[in-house]
Amino acid sequence: MASNDPEVKIIEISRVCPFINSPQSPTFFSIPLTFFDALWLKFPPVESLFFYQLTDSTRLNFNSEILPKLKHSLSLTLLHYHPLAGKLTWHPHADVPIISYSPNDAVSLLVAESNLDFNRLSGDDIRESPESRHLIPELLSSDESASTMALQITLFPNQGFCIGMSMHHAVVDGVAAIAFKKAWAYLCRQLGNQHPSLLPELTPFSDRTVVKDPTGLCKKCLKNWLDFKVSDDSELNQRSLKILEDLVVIQNSVRATFKLSGEDIKKLKEKILFKLQQKKPTKHFHLSTFVVTYAYILVCLVKSKSVEGNKKFSLLFLVDYRNRLVPPLPANYFGNCVLTRFATLEASIFMDEDGVAIISEKISNMIREIDEKGIHEAVEENLESWGNMEGEEIFSIAGSNRTKFYEIDYGWGKPKKIEIISIDRTGAISMTESGDGNGVEIGTVLSRNEMEIFKSVFVSGLQDA
Known part of the structure; x- marks a missing residue:
């Protein structure tokens, strides 16, 4: 965290609650998790950084204009996205964990100042992975409860600022997370209006009862976590809500x-x-x-590893089920509604002369087969897949080339750079649209030696294309 880094200084610790002077202000509520949510109960949080370059961001300007606007618009946004101001709990006599909110709940917000090189941290070049962690707040969790969101706003004087977000994966998927970010930015731009209101497409639909579960899928997903052991000698707290710190540990990343x-x-x-x-x-x-981006990156990744041809790798990507359920959910459904598609292949397939074409066909077929399975079968397959992939290296995707991250403008221009920080915990690859609107950006976290090889393979492969 930033407080452990002499170059990132915490200057304020505050809590932001939903705007209280409004008839929409929430009082008490609770939302039970669905099976889509329960799949991600202890998964590392979704962590992202949004860098905004602004040479006018002096300490005076930041404290008098930028920070007050960000705080006030956040408070207004939480009126609509109040689950993000609450916490996750699991009562002793309840079958399912709940997202609860009471009037004393709020979002933790750290305000920091850094003298690190803004351009380097927001650049594309190879850099030490742990540095970015100083700009991300810790999402608190314990056996009894877990925060649903934490935020950090860091000023780089006369360079810009960045917004770090950590969001509980059992509360939001990527679609819901990006909707919140777009809503916050939209309301921040609307603060000059007397009664700022959200656009319909940015107004969340939070009714979890629309996700039907007649066969008890949620309990099966929860049992999967109850039976989960980090190691053979680990002590199990059957209802612990403590988040896993890391799924993958890369030394000197x-x-x-x-x-x-x-x-x-x-x-x-x-x-x-x-x-x-x-x-x-x-x-x-x-x-x-x-398809072609993922296939190309997978081939480059496997070639960056020093492995035998019979070494197995698993490729995995998320599928949004909002419009695949019967009846379909609203596009603005707020919560998790994703399942994984996966396949396990030997390294020799990736390293084949036609590896990119072979993997592209495989991913294309996996996408085409999505609607052939019912939701019950798809969830059961997800639970089984995580157990079967134990010990294998998994290449998953965080983000999408269709998210339009770079449209998130709080009123001081579009982001210079978007980083999905949590890939250093999950081993995933991040994918977003390119900041200039021409193509795709891919984020990777590897050991230094693997990164140098990956870079060489990536560049030479495009020269041969």
Whole structure:
């Protein structure tokens, strides 16, 4: 945390509650978790950094204008997103954990100042991964309860500021998290209006009763966590809500961002399609930007590892089920509504001369098969997959090339850089649209040696495309 770094100084510790002078101000409420939520009960939080370059961000300007606007608009946003001001609890006699809120609950907000190099931290080049952690607040959790969100706003005098967000994964998925961020930014821009209000598409639908569970999937997901052991000799607290600190530990890790331009992606699609049509000329292939980007990065990652060809790797991506349920959920449903799709393959497949094409076809087929399974079968498959992948290296995706992260403008311009920080805990790869609107950005956290090899493979592969 920032308080342990002499170059990041905490200057204020505060709590922000939903705006109290409003008929919409919440009093007491509780929301039970659904099976979609329970799947992520102890998973590391969703952590992100939004860097805003602003040379006018002096201490005076920051304290008199920027910070007050961010705080007030946050308070207004929490009127709509009040679960994020609450906490997660699991009462002794309750079957399912709940998100609860009472009038004394609030979001923890740290305000910090840093003399670190803003441009380096918000850049793409290889840098020490732990540095970014000083800009992210800790999401508190214990056996009895867990915070649902924590925030940190860090000023880099005369350079800019960044907003660090840590959000409980059992409370939000990526779609819900980005909706909150867009709503907060929208209301911050509207503060000059007398009665700022949210757009309908940014107003959350929080009724969890619309997720039906006649077969007891939620209890099965919770049992999966109750049976989970970090190690063979670990002590189990059957109802502990303590979040797992890390799923993956990478020693001496470094972080970097790589970009595929629109032209790069076009060339990759053409090359992949040519190779696939040579082998299966009558088949139709769905090669989206997501498919070819993920396949290319997977091949680069496996080639960066010093492994035998029979070493197994698992690829995994999330699927939004909002419009796949019967009846479908509203697009603005606030909560988790994602399941995983996964496959396990040997390293030799990734390292094949046509590895990118082979993996692209595999991912394309996995996407096409999504709607062939009912929701019960899909959840059971998710529970089984996590057990079967134990001991295997997993390459998952955090974010999406369709999130439009770079549209999140609080009134001082669009972000210079977006970082999904939690990939250093989960081993995932981050994916967002490119900041310049031309292509895709990929975030990676690897050991320094693997990162150097990955960079070389990534660049040379595009030259051959």
